Amino acid sequence: MSHFSLELPTIQNWSCHSCSECCKQHGIFVTAEDKARIERQEWTAADGIPEGQPLFVKEGGWLGKAWYRLAHQPDGSCVFLDGEGLCRVHAKYGEPEKPIACRIYPYAFHPAGSKVAVSLRFSCPSVVENRGRSVTEQRKEIREYANQVVPANVREAQPPEITPGCRLGWPDLLRFVEVLDGLFAADDVPVLIRLLRTLSWAGLIEQSKFDKLDGARLGEFLEIIATASSEAFRADTPIGEIAPPSRIGRSQFRLMAGQYARKDTYASDRSLGGRLRLLRMALALTRGRGSVPAVQECFREIAFGDLERPFGPLPADADEMLTRYFRVKVQGMHFCGRAFYGVPLVEGVYSLTLMYPVVLWIARWLAASDGRTSLETADIVNAITIADHNHGYSPAFGTWGFRRRVKNLAQLGDIAKLCAWYGR
Ligand code: SF4
Incomplete structure (x- = not known):
């Protein structure tokens, strides 16, 4: 047995x-x-x-x-x-x-x-x-x-913390996971709106205290804030009116997205020359001027600005793929705790939601490398495979610096803006 x-x-x-x-x-x-x-x-x-x-x-x-x-x-x-x-x-x-x-x-x-x-x-x-x-x-x-x-x-195994210093038992932790999955499952709105709801919910969790709340009462509280977050973002939410990400946020995001795009393998050049090349790439990504350095063979060097203009509606099946991606990661506890650099649940939600702009930034780059200004299903498929190769596995993504970048983007309110910006 x-x-x-x-x-x-x-x-x-x-x-x-x-x-x-x-x-x-x-x-x-x-x-x-x-x-x-x-x-x-x-x-x-x-x-x-x-x-x-x-x-x-x-x-x-x-x-x-x-x-x-x-x-x-x-x-x-x-x-x-x-x-x-x-x-x-x-x-x-x-x-x-x-x-x-x-x-x-x-x-x-x-x-x-x-x-x-x-x-x-x-x-x-x-x-x-x-x-x-x-x-x-x-x-x-x-x-x-x-x-x-x-x-x-x-x-x-200990459950992951909810926020730093706040650890509940497994039954309560799993109540958060269930509500989170419900937010991603809501099929009355596109995945972008579900992400905005999820970010709003995670922000409210971050501000809450859970020392006197457990069991069914905790479940009720989590549902109430999920409902409030869902009411704040509806199908007719004017996405175009969401402000663009801040200048600092965009610079931090480019560096992060460039790292996701790298898809390091054991064939990667680990010599001093290879490391210097990576440093030059990081500087170029931070500055965001000139051309995006081609970090692997499937990309061509293109102007940074080419990734920032609207690419129009996403391919018809992108919503299903991305929704399934988020739900499998949530249901599989693949976004926080042991499976994800030991981070607390809320930080894991921020990292997971960032995968949406990361995937779309990489998909835009693949399309632009092919001379296109709109996305095809294959761009989304390839972008998810490239980004998920690193997510939760590359040691670089669990470092203090990388995690600090995720927290900065959350504090600046830039994650929702990045989702809206690259989702247009
Ligand atoms: S289908 Fe998946 S598991 Fe099979 S060879 Fe390709 S990548 Fe590997």
């Missing part, structure tokens, strides 16, 4: 379509069992692994524990990815012989009191496009993955 039950994001479908994108971008950390198993497989040049090619790269180990990841080919692909875009381990020995991280991707498991919340990584295009079998139908397989990676003491 398992020691936890699973909370699945029932709105999501997924099956692997063998596009090999994950094998080209993620660092795959291997357990001791994975490493021993792969070593027993005895890979040779006859299998397509060049003579002398290491299979693993050692990380850490100076003062702390060392661990290993799969090595990469010079173009950043996994050492086991073949010329057809297929996994050599899977092809030769079958799926169970692959490292556990490859088998569970794109699923992610996070503590949620007596349950474990399941989320998905939207760096996989099939997740973004909702392609494949319903996650609910895959409960048995997901359960098997969870049994292998979820620690036995998962139910002892």
Whole structure:
């Protein structure tokens, strides 16, 4: 009998379509069992692994524990990815012989009191496009993955704080999550209005005290402020009248969006020259004058101003994709606490809502790189895969400086303005 039950994001479908994108971008950390198993497989040049090619790269180990990841080919692909875009381990020995991280991707498991919340990584295009079998139908397989990676003491995990210094028990924390999901689920208004409501709700939570409020009374309070936030932003809210983001806010945002656009991989240049190039990019993004530096191959250098003019209505399916993105992250506890740099719930909401302008800024850049002035569905899909690659995973996004930028944007009231600005 398992020691936890699973909370699945029932709105999501997924099956692997063998596009090999994950094998080209993620660092795959291997357990001791994975490493021993792969070593027993005895890979040779006859299998397509060049003579002398290491299979693993050692990380850490100076003062702390060392661990290993799969090595990469010079173009950043996994050492086991073949010329057809297929996994050599899977092809030769079958799926169970692959490292556990490859088998569970794109699923992610996070503590949620007596349950474990399941989320998905939207760096996989099939997740973004909702392609494949319903996650609910895959409960048995997901359960098997969870049994292998979820620690036995998962139910002892502390809930995330609500705001700094304010920590409630799991049942109360999950009341916040439920109301938050309800705000994103309201299908009477576009996703942009739902984001404005969510930001208003999070701002009210930030100003409230919860030391004398719990249980059903807390639930009622959260619903009351959700209703007030929903009434403040209706379908006919004049988005065009929302003020543009402040100059400081735009500069902080560009730096952040540029970092999201970078999609660092293990093929990234980590030399001194590479670091200086990153510094020059950061300066250009902060200044916002001249051309946006092409941070990866899919982008062309274009004028900053080209990303700031209106791009017209979003493609018809963008609302569904973005709504599902936000709901899966919320339901899967993939936006605060353990899954997101240990940040409190309100800060996690701010970071999550910022994904809307980040995705649209990247999508605009992809479209402009292609000479277009309006967005297509593929721009949104690609932008979500690029941005979510980093969100919650890149160590840079959990640093003091990055978190300070998120807080500054919230304090300046610029997150809602950025959503409205890039949503037009
Ligand atoms: S990115 Fe998704 S669809 Fe593509 S190979 Fe990886 S898991 Fe499969």
